[in-house]
Amino acid sequence: MPSAAPPTAGEPSKPRASPLPKDDPLRERILVCGWRKAGKSSCIKTVFQGVPTKDVPYFGVTQKIEKINYDTIIPLQIWDTPTNFELDQLDVPLGSFSTIVYVMDMQQEDMYPEIIARFVQIVVRAHFANPNMKFAIFIHKAEAMAQDYREDNYRQIQQTAEDELLDFPFHTIQNLAPSLNFSDPSVTNALANDLVGSIRYRITSAYEANLREAWSGVVQGVMEMLPSVEQLLLNFTANCGMDNSFLFDIASRVIVAADNRGKNDETLDQVTDYLSRFMQFRELYKNLHLEVDENGPNSADGDEEDKEEEEEEEEYEPEGWWDEEDPEIPWMTQATRLTPNTTLALWQFTPHLALVVLLRTATWEATRGMIEYNLTFLRQGVRRILMEV
Amino acid sequence: MSTTARKKVLLMGKSGSGKTSMRSVIFSNYSARDTKRLGATIDVEQSAVRFLGSLVLNLWDCGGQNNFVDNYLTAQKDTIFANVAVLIYVFDITSTEWEEDLRYFEDILTALRENSADAGVWILVNKMDLLDKEDPKRTRYEERRADVIRVDERIAQKSLGDGEDRGRLRCFPTSIWDESLYKAWSSVIHTLIPNIGLITSHLTYLRDVCLAVEAVVFEAETFLVIAKSGSPLDSPPSEFDKQENRGGASVLDPQRFEKISEIIKGFRKTCQRTGEQFLGFESKFDECTVVLEPMTRNTFILIVSVDPRVETALMQYNIVNAQIHLSEFAGKIVLDRKCGLCRNNKELRYDAPGDLDPSVRAWDDPGPYG
Numbered sequence: 079m080p081s082a083a084p085p086t087a088g089e090p091s092k093p094r095a096s097p098l099p100k101d102d103p104l105r106e107r108i109l110v111c112g113w114r115k116a117g118k119s120s121c122i123k124t125v126f127q128g129v130p131t132k133d134v135p136y137f138g139v140t141q142k143i144e145k146i147n148y149d150t151i152i153p154l155q156i157w158d159t160p161t162n163f164e165l166d167q168l169d170v171p172l173g174s175f176s177t178i179v180y181v182m183d184m185q186q187e188d189m190y191p192e193i194i195a196r197f198v199q200i201v202v203r204a205h206f207a208n209p210n211m212k213f214a215i216f217i218h219k220a221e222a223m224a225q226d227y228r229e230d231n232y233r234q235i236q237q238t239a240e241d242e243l244l245d246f247p248f249h250t251i252q253n254l255a256p257s258l259n260f261s262d263p264s265v266t267n268a269l270a271n272d273l274v275g276s277i278r279y280r281i282t283s284a285y286e287a288n289l290r291e292a293w294s295g296v297v298q299g300v301m302e303m304l305p306s307v308e309q310l311l312l313n314f315t316a317n318c319g320m321d322n323s324f325l326f327d328i329a330s331r332v333i334v335a336a337d338n339r340g341k342n343d344e345t346l347d348q349v350t351d352y353l354s355r356f357m358q359f360r361e362l363y364k365n366l367h368l369e370v371d372e373n374g375p376n377s378a379d380g381d382e383e384d385k386e387e388e389e390e391e392e393e394y395e396p397e398g399w400w401d402e403e404d405p406e407i408p409w410m411t412q413a414t415r416l417t418p419n420t421t422l423a424l425w426q427f428t429p430h431l432a433l434v435v436l437l438r439t440a441t442w443e444a445t446r447g448m449i450e451y452n453l454t455f456l457r458q459g460v461r462r463i464l465m466e467v
Numbered sequence: 468m469s470t471t472a473r474k475k476v477l478l479m480g481k482s483g484s485g486k487t488s489m490r491s492v493i494f495s496n497y498s499a500r501d502t503k504r505l506g507a508t509i510d511v512e513q514s515a516v517r518f519l520g521s522l523v524l525n526l527w528d529c530g531g532q533n534n535f536v537d538n539y540l541t542a543q544k545d546t547i548f549a550n551v552a553v554l555i556y557v558f559d560i561t562s563t564e565w566e567e568d569l570r571y572f573e574d575i576l577t578a579l580r581e582n583s584a585d586a587g588v589w590i591l592v593n594k595m596d597l598l599d600k601e602d603p604k605r606t607r608y609e610e611r612r613a614d615v616i617r618v619d620e621r622i623a624q625k626s627l628g629d630g631e632d633r634g635r636l637r638c639f640p641t642s643i644w645d646e647s648l649y650k651a652w653s654s655v656i657h658t659l660i661p662n663i664g665l666i667t668s669h670l671t672y673l674r675d676v677c678l679a680v681e682a683v684v685f686e687a688e689t690f691l692v693i694a695k696s697g698s699p700l701d702s703p704p705s706e707f708d709k710q711e712n713r714g715g716a717s718v719l720d721p722q723r724f725e726k727i728s729e730i731i732k733g734f735r736k737t738c739q740r741t742g743e744q745f746l747g748f749e750s751k752f753d754e755c756t757v758v759l760e761p762m763t764r765n766t767f768i769l770i771v772s773v774d775p776r777v778e779t780a781l782m783q784y785n786i787v788n789a790q791i792h793l794s795e796f797a798g799k800i801v802l803d804r805k806c807g808l809c810r811n812n813k814e815l816r817y818d819a820p821g822d823l824d825p826s827v828r829a830w831d832d833p834g835p836y837g
Contacts, residue, residue, distance in 0.1 A: 362727065363757065364755070368714060368715065410753075413749055413750070415746040416743040420743055
């Protein structure tokens with residue numbers, strides 16, 4: 079599958095052109111559907127199309143199915159559906175999707191039973207279209223709720239969905255699976271339990287990092303190479319004495335792989351915000367470049383020797399490591415120090431991916447050279463995996 | 468020997484125009500969303516904000532309900548309007564009682580001119596975000612601005628002739644939801660800082676040593692921009708100096724400093740949740756090499772270079788070497804570090820030990836390699 083390899087490295091700031099034809103079957107298809115005004119478009123646009131959250135209240139009603147192609151660690155095609163969408167309106171087989179994301183409004187508490195009943199219908203149908211189908215519920219618009227309410231509602235939704243599935247009248251859809259005997263309760267129970275296990279519930283809000291975390295779960299769910307990448311990150315993080323490492327898709331700030339040790343919400347919020355703030359900062363200066371000086375050699379000659387002298391006194395900066403590997407590309411690097419003792423650091427891996435690590439400042443200062451040395455291998459490893467897929 | 472300049476800043480405007488909201492965003496690390504929690508200000512809330520060690524802003528946040536304002540103009544007139552350095556008057560662009568708003572403003576400006584003729588006046592037309600959707604060209608703002616300037620001129624004519632020492636009036640459109648607020652407040656702060664020329668010349672020197680495009684100083688708490696190297700803040704590209712042109716600074720967003728203020732303050736807020744504080748960063752991206760580091764106790768410095776020879780460590784080294792001298796500007800009138808830039812500056816008394824002794828190196832001495 080050569081076309082699934084990462085697009086060749088180029089100017090990282092260029093808009094991502096789609097290397098795949100629009101309806102390439104290699105794209106992992108994700109279907110986003112849900113109750114009207116649940117926030118389907120806001121879930122997609124704020125993450126994958128860079129729409130600022132302050133525009134969320136002004137989104138109109140989606141009129142027709144929109145397909146959004148997005149190239150990250152793997153190429154995705156996300157289908158946004160209109161309010162009155164029915165599964166029968168799809169012009170491709172339902173089985174060609176790998177994941178269904180069902181968006182619901184957490185604030186519509188009085189509607190939970192109807193909303194969930196509809197979801198369960200979709201789950202059952204989709205399961206017979208593609209037995210490997212993955213399901214995620216985004217319990218959206220959580221920003222208006224206090225933490226306690228969120229958890230109550232979350233449990234209520236989860237419980238309702240499970241009950242619905244266990245009580246589902248499977249005998250009415252016997253035609254979808256002629257080989258199974260739905261009048262046998264043991265068959266239907268096993269099936270219902272299977273389905274219950276295939277659903278992931280996520281509390282989300284367009285204004286919080288949890289929406290990206292939810293998408294991260296979806297993207298990771300369709301990544302075949304996830305275990306290998308995770309293992310690499312885990313080895314790297316452990317060997318370098320770091321706290322955590324996260325492989326981000328830069329533009330959407332979705333985590334595509336992480337070392338998964340001691341994750342917590344605050345850390346995720348922090349690294350996600352760190353990445354987005356830094357990208358905003360970069361935006362301000364990225365167009366700067368040295369004008370060619372017409373007056374011959376550099377006018378600041380006097381300072382030059384001074385500078386070289388000072389440089390020798392300083393710790394050697396091994397940023398040159400991968401510049402040697404590919405001299406055309408200026409890979410981004412960044413390190414931010416926080417008190418009392420944390421450092422956040424970032425390295426770009428491919429035009430779409432960047433690694434963000436969290437470590438003790440003392441570790442960073444003492445072993446920076448080693449970390450950056452190891453990093454070159456990690457980076458090569460990740461790129462190799464991507465090329466193999 | 469240390470001196471502290473105290474400057475009185477009046478924050479006035481009709482009730483609900485957003486005075487306390489902007490004060491909270493700028494000085495108390497509120498996010499725009501947090502300001503929903505604020506209630507009406509009763510009477511006058513005074514607060515003191517220390518800037519750069521040597522400058523203290525006495526901020527008088529004056530509640531804007533009519534009965535308070537009437538009181539300011541009568542019983543409290545002498546207390547409120549005496550010795551004012553700056554009046555910041557906030558209008559609400561969405562207000563439906565513009566005539567009345569203007570009348571109040573005229574009364575207040577008259578009282579100010581009677582008591583503190585040389586005070587600078589900043590007009591902030593706030594809540595611009597609410598109107599931008601329907602009025603993208605900002606014609607309403609331009610009308611409001613013209614009205615305000617007319618009022619100012621009328622008062623100037625009425626007063627006793629010599630408008631010589633009358634403080635300037637400046638007008639800014641603002642919104643707490645974007646960087647325009649930082650822009651307006653930086654402009655206020657910028658005029659109040661002593662030694663600004665000195666800070667600028669040192670920054671320019673530091674920038675050149677680092678082969679950088681720009682070196683910019685921000686205040687540590689508010690992250691308002693204080694000074695930058697080379698051409699003055701808000702210069703058009705035609706006034707850029709050689710080093711700025713060499714780095715291609717004309718492509719840069721003129722609003723970048725306000726955006727940086729917003730970015731860093733936002734990130735600081737995120738860090739608070741984990742009980743941490745932002746200390747500084749270094750970075751390389753595209754053609755840029757950038758460091759943002761604490762400069763003195765009250766300031767941060769940002770240096771941006773596009774010279775491929777420059778490493779972040781070089782910049783950090785130069786910053787460390789500049790720190791001691793630049794922190795002198797904060798607390799002292801008489802500087803005691805040898806420095807050619809300071810020696811030729813007329814704004815301050817310079818009395819560096821060993822000034823005549825060639826073996827003592829000056830701060831800006833390029834050294835044996837220069």
